[in-house]
Amino acid sequence: MTMPGCSPPVVPEEIRTRIETLVRERGAVVLAHYYCRPEIHEVAHFVGDSLGLSQEAAKTSARVIIFCGVHFMAETASLLCPGKTVVLANAEAGCPMADMVEPEALAARKKELPGVPVLTYVNSPAAVKALSDICCTSANVVAVLRSLGSRKILMTPDRNLAGYAQKLTPEKEVLTWPGFCPTHHRLNLAEILELKERNPDALVLAHPECQAKILREVDFIGSTSGIIKHAARSDRRKFVVLTEEGVLHPMRKNNPGKIFLTPKTPMICPNMKKNTLQNIVDALETLSPVVKVPEEIRGPALRAVELMMAVPRD
Numbered sequence: 001m002t003m004p005g006c007s008p009p010v011v012p013e014e015i016r017t018r019i020e021t022l023v024r025e026r027g028a029v030v031l032a033h034y035y036c037r038p039e040i041h042e043v044a045h046f047v048g049d050s051l052g053l054s055q056e057a058a059k060t061s062a063r064v065i066i067f068c069g070v071h072f073m074a075e076t077a078s079l080l081c082p083g084k085t086v087v088l089a090n091a092e093a094g095c096p097m098a099d100m101v102e103p104e105a106l107a108a109r110k111k112e113l114p115g116v117p118v119l120t121y122v123n124s125p126a127a128v129k130a131l132s133d134i135c136c137t138s139a140n141v142v143a144v145l146r147s148l149g150s151r152k153i154l155m156t157p158d159r160n161l162a163g164y165a166q167k168l169t170p171e172k173e174v175l176t177w178p179g180f181c182p183t184h185h186r187l188n189l190a191e192i193l194e195l196k197e198r199n200p201d202a203l204v205l206a207h208p209e210c211q212a213k214i215l216r217e218v219d220f221i222g223s224t225s226g227i228i229k230h231a232a233r234s235d236r237r238k239f240v241v242l243t244e245e246g247v248l249h250p251m252r253k254n255n256p257g258k259i260f261l262t263p264k265t266p267m268i269c270p271n272m273k274k275n276t277l278q279n280i281v282d283a284l285e286t287l288s289p290v291v292k293v294p295e296e297i298r299g300p301a302l303r304a305v306e307l308m309m310a311v312p313r314d
């Protein structure tokens with residue numbers, strides 16, 4: 001369990017100066033996901049969730065995008081910015097959930113479901129997005145589902161997000177894919193119930209990548225940025241936060257009078273945590289590893305992402 005208050009992460013002055021110098025020389029922007037380490041947040045130009053990062057990548061005028069996150073996110077930036085150099089700070093940072101859906105398997109499933117549109121969570125490989133009708137994030141999944149004309153929809157890869165969205169759209173029939181996020185999926189129900197019992201004054205906030213048995217017990221379900229905003233707006237003082245621990249840094253920084261508790265089972269995405277300050281320096285110096293989506297995949301994958309971005313939020 002984490003207690004209130006936080007000391008600011010230490011960014012060695014030498015590294016901060018080196019990153020700032022290289023950013024100027026390269027004409028670069030550093031984008032980071034909330035789940036990255038706090039020190040990465042401190043040097044990034046923009047910190048956000050998947051949707052925010054996609055929007056930021058689409059509008060940046062920088063020549064080079066240094067992406068602190070996981071591979072599929074850098075791919076999305078590459079889809080949206082084909083003329084820019086997109087560098088993933090740590091080449092080893094992948095997403096186990098994204099790896100749970102392969103293009104060949106999706107192509108086979110589509111053959112079994114003729115006429116059923118495919119809605120794919122952005123946490124997926126570009127080659128899977130290319131086989132999909134439209135994408136979604138956890139922030140806009142319900143709005144995207146409602147925007148589709150068809151009643152029956154196949155949703156990949158996260159079965160938990162699909163189950164959550166199905167509950168909110170009873171008029172749809174959401175067929176699921178057996179993927180999940182290990183960081184959110186492993187939460188233990190008994191532990192959450194016990195945490196609630198010990199903190200009856202706390203508001204429980206959860207990400208829809210958690211299992212339904214957990215979501216049934218919480219007060220608010222939202223995307224990463226939705227959780228951050230909800231805690232900031234709430235007049236409650238104490239919160240239980242059921243998503244990756246990276247969100248605690250902005251939440252504590254921006255809400256000094258509030259208390260944020262976490263479960264004993266650590267909610268840490270080991271891949272997001274692979275990104276380090278030294279990776280950013282190296283990426284800016286070498287402009288590698290570049291992530292570039294092949295043109296034949298880029299066209300259809302971009303279409304699915306752009307259709308998502310055009311759907312108005314609920």
Ligand code: SF4
Binds near residue numbers: 035070096183184
């Ligand atoms: S938190 Fe889960 S979905 Fe997000 S990158 Fe990590 S493994 Fe993938």
